Amino acid sequence: MTPSVPMLKVENLQVGGDGFLVVDKVSFTIGQGESFGIAGESGSGKSTLLLSLMGMMRPGLRNLGGSVRLNGSPMLGQSDAALASVRGSKIALIPQNPATALNPSRRIGTQIAEALLLHSALNPRARAMRVLDLLSMVRLPEPTVAARRFPHELSGGQLQRAAIAMALAGAPEVLLLDEPTTGLDVTTQAALLDLLIDLRHRSKVGMVCVSHDLGVLARLCDRIGVMYAGAIIEEGPLASVLARPGHPYTQALVASIPRLTSVGPPAPIQGSPPSLFDLPSGCRFAPRCALVQDACLGQPPDLTSAADNHKIACLRAFTAPAPVVNASVAALEKATSVLAVEKLSVGFAKHGIFDRKTPSSVVDAVSFTVAKGEVLGLVGESGSGKSTILRAIAGLAAPTAGQITLMSSGRTEILAARATARPLSQLRSVQLIFQNPDASLNPRHRVLELLAQPLILYGQVPRSQLREKAADLLDQVRLGPATLDRMPAQLSGGERQRVAIARAFAARPDLILCDEITTALDVSVQAAVLELIRNLARKHDVGAIFVSHDLAVVRSIADRIAVLHNGTIVEINDAQELCARPVSPYAQRLIGSVLDIPA
Amino acid sequence: MATVLLERIGLALITMIIIVVVVFFALELMPGDACSVNLGRGASDSMLAACQKRLGLDQPAVWRFAAWAGDFLTGDLGISMQRDRPIAEVVGWRLRNTLILAGLTAAIGIPLALGLGVLAGLNPDGPLDMTISGIAIFAMTVPEFISGTLMILLFSVILGWAAGVVTIGYKAPALDLLKASVLPAATLIFILAAHILRMVRASVIEVMQSDFVQMARLKGVPHRRIILHHVLPNALLPAISIIGLTMAWLLGGVVIVESVFNFPGLGRLAVDAVADQDLPLVQAIALLFGFIYVLTNLGADLLALTLNPRLRTRRK
Known part of the structure; x- marks a missing residue:
């Protein structure tokens, strides 16, 4: 990269409130056509940093x-x-969630034209033409139609394209991207990243991209900085940082990413980031660091050059050994099946008094089995029917054809279509863990009460032993007994999901259904949850179905993978085999779109 | 869009049919009928029978329902028993009076409520908001007959600006009634504005904190334009349904306020008809209230549909 005059210069930036720091002494520069990535988990201060680049501070x-x-x-x-004349024209933001960042009651075209109205001298006719240009530039199909649409009428990927078009309308010199592809399907994500890369090369904009996904940053940026508890703890050229991560946190972060090429669940990072109100006096990663020394506890280490622009804020930079990746996978014993799904079809009738159309099939004649202790992964894009299959097994969506058989403790029984028609024993056997623990845990119950319900209902545990049993369960998901008296709101996202897992296992099920359970979590937390599910399934000889849109995540946990497309299974095979040698064109495409970071 | 529209209108029609059926058979369930009420306790069996034959009350209920509903559809509301006049005429005048009062209230109250709600919402917890919200909560909690009486005390007895009670008859010219409506309308505005402005205030505060308003700010949109183009269109949408409900409340006869001010509107008529046991009139008024309720809500629904793009498309 040729050195250029910096367009954006950040020096020793500190943002915070009374008694706490969210962003601490961050410095970097962006020149023309340069792209800087900031990696970090949620709460690391990266979004706050991005907003302050535009001169905006969150309340407080x-x-x-x-x-x-x-x-x-x-x-x-x-x-x-x-700042109004600079915002949108010199520096523009592509928001994390365009579904909430676009005004719901104004047409896409109008919102893009507003940026033109404010930042260009075009007349209304020319503005309308320019809007269509922008929409076709971000490759939205049928720009004239898209311009007339309201935000709720577009899909997530289309909305993100519209948001990019809006950001580009003012012809900014610096573009800020806040998790630009979160929540998108892998294929959509790959297409969007191609678009952004193309843009960068053509229009020479400088970019600052914030993401928890190192794969995204690896595609988009030439330099990256790793943020931890408000400070950049490692910074350097992309290839150098990913290939030779110097800071123990960066090493752990890189190791916690599920990869197609590695076997077994990724390694989680133990512990959790420090509270912003109570930062350690020395290195902020010290409490979680395996290599901590006395010297680490004094002053926070400064970023010091290690090699070729690669800077690390760690006293033990480059001395730490490479992370250990759990590579041992015990060969699955020839286990008997716990669940058999045969020719399952599910359709939904449209509701409404005046239009009752024929039900459309969402899942079409799907068959598979799950063995005891086995984790079966279901992958597919949104709308492929993967969640619907789970709902049918759980009895929340009635199948239109086919049958679901459960084989547990010597009994073989066909599950009733509706959960309400199932006897208690069948309800106990199948437990569902939802995507979002915020929504699936009653916010007004303490953890003890949450866990007590299945214990009483299914386990007939006497009141006197409830606390002890619940603490046992928490111990299995690696939460301390103190958690029992907390409310869900007092727990982190990862802890809440652990409670949800503990609740599912409280019923002593034969089969657990996991519906995108790590989507809302950070990578390091995700890795821990994946490992947990896998270990618990093995230990209790419980079959598990793990649904995700993220093939790499599924690959890291599943023994076998079924690939779903438009409601049918296009391929089902041993996980390793399927990822190495996909047969069906769709599975090939899916695997081709996964962003693997260079090893 | 067309199917959504047809569905809403269809549902409104079905609701109105249900109202017709329920109103008729609810009165049917009451002991006695129009004849026994009208002739009083001393009536002999033969007199009752003759009266019932004359009015067709000896026919089966279902048959009478068909005849009554048929008459109703052709605009014949029947004859008021106590007043000996066509119900359409009695109700018609009162409806006009209620429309005058409701119209005056809505014309001043709704813009006032929206304006104050937006002002309070844009400066939450400021002195202006504290004042507006404080008065609004007072208005919502004090019963209508007390706020009405306080109005009379203040504007009529102490200040002497307006007459305390309406003394003109129900057939008085519209302009006179409009003048007579000032105090009752002021009382109604006091209550109605409180409800609407609290709602608007909450919704403005919510929208001001939304991602898209922050996004607009980051897009370089000036403050005034953010308020006008991004905040207001979204913040006022939830107000439509509550405005619909308040309009239904206003048109459905504001019984207590009309009684306090002796205003000759539908609400007073309803109370009088019940007191007089004028069953055909009660029936007609109950129907009218039901229809007004359904139609104003339908109106609010359709307005919300045209203004809120999210409601127009069905979820796939």
Whole structure:
């Protein structure tokens, strides 16, 4: 990369509130056509950092030091009115969630035209033409139609394209991307990243991209910084940081990513990030670091050059050994099946008094089995019917054809179509873990009460032993007994999902159904949850079906994988075999779109 | 869009048919009929029978329902027993009076409520918001007959600006009634504005914190334009349904306020008809209230449909 005049210059930026810091002494520069990636887990301060680059502070936060300069002029401490001419025209943001960042009651075209109205001298006719240009530039099919659409009428991928078009309308010199592909299917994600890469090369915009997904950053950026508890702890050229991560946290982060080429669940990072109100006095990663020494506990280490622009804030940089990846997978014993699904079809009738059409099939004649202790992965894009299959097995969606047989403790029985028609024993046998623990745990119950319900209902555990049993369950999901008296809101996302898992296992099920259970979690937490599910399934000889849109995640946990497309299984095979040698064209495409970071 | 529209209108029709059936048979369940009520306790069996034959009350209920509903559809509401006049005429005048009062209330109250709600919502917890919200909560909690009486005390007895009670008859010219409506309308505005402005305030605060308003700010949209183009269109949408409900409340005869001010509207008529045991009139008024309720809500629904794009498309 040829050195160029910095367009965006961040120096020792500190953002925080009373008694806490969210962003601490962050410095970097972006020149023309350069792209800087910031990796970090949620709560690491990366979104706050991105907003402060545009001179915006979230309520309760303020600039505590340092500066942000765009082409030499300051961005901090300015009023919204003063920044209005710069925002959108010199520096623009592509939001994390375009579904909420676009105004729901205005047409896509109008919202893009608004940016043109504010930041260009075009007349209304020329604006309308330019909107269509922009929409076709981001490869939205039928731009004239798309411009007339309202946000809710577009899919997630289309909305993200529209948001990109809106950001480009003011012809910005610096583009900020906040988790630009979160929540998108892998194929959509790959197409969007291609678009952004193309853009970068054509229009020479500078980019700052924030993501928890190192795979995304690896595609998009030439330099990356790793953020932990508000500070950048490692920074350097992409290839150098990923190939030779120097900071123990970066090493752990790289190791916690599920990869197609590795076997077994990725290694989780133990512990959790420090509270912003109670930062350790020394290195912030020290409490979780395996290599901690006395010297680490004094002052937070500064970023020091290790090699070729590669800077690391660790006293033990490059001395730490490479992370150990759990590579041992015990060969599955020839286990008997716990579940057999035969020719299952599920359709939904449209509701409404005046239009009752023939039900459309969402799942079409799907058959598979799950063995005891086996994890079967179901992968597919949204709308492929993977969640519907789970719902049918759980009795939440009635099949239109086919049967589901459960084989447990010597009995073989066909499951009733509706959960309400199932006897208690069948209800106990099949437990569902939902995608979002915020929604699946009653926010007004303490963890003890949450766990007590299945214990009483299915296990007939006497009141006197409830606490002890519940603590046992928590121990299995690696939560301490103190958690029993917490409310869900007092727990982190990962802890809540562990509670949800403990609740599922409280029923002593034969089969657990996991519906995208790690989607809402950070990679390091995700890795821990994956490992947990796998170990619990083995230990209790429980069959598990693990649904995800993310093939790499499924690959890391599943023994076998079934690939779903448009409601049918297009391929089902041993996980390793399927990823190495996919047979069906769709599975090949799916595997081709996974962003594997260079090893 | 067309199917959604037809569905809403169809549902409204079905609701109105159910109202017709329920109103008729509910009165049918009451002991006695129009004849026994009208002739009083001293009536002999032969007098009753003659009266019932004259009015067709000896026919089976289902048959009478068909005849009554048929008359109703052709605009014949029947004869008021106590007043000895066509119901259509009695109700018609009162409906006009209620429309005048409701119209005056809505014309001033709704814009006032929207404006105050937006002002309060844009400066939450500021002195302006505290004042507006405080008065609104007072207005919502004090019963209508007390706020009405306080209005009379203040504007009529102390200040002497307007007459305390309406003394003109129900057939008075519209302009006179409009003048007479000022105090009752002020009372109604006091209550109605409170409900709507609390709702608008909450919704403005919510929209101000939304991602798309932050996004607009990051797009470089000036503050005034953010309010006008991004905040208001979204914040006022939830107000439509509550405005629909308040309109239904206003048109459905505001019984207590009309009684306090002696205003000759539908609400007073309803109370009088019940007191007089004028069954055909009660029936007609109950129907009218039901229809007004359904139609104003349908109106609010259709308005929300045209203004809120999210409601127009069905979920796939």
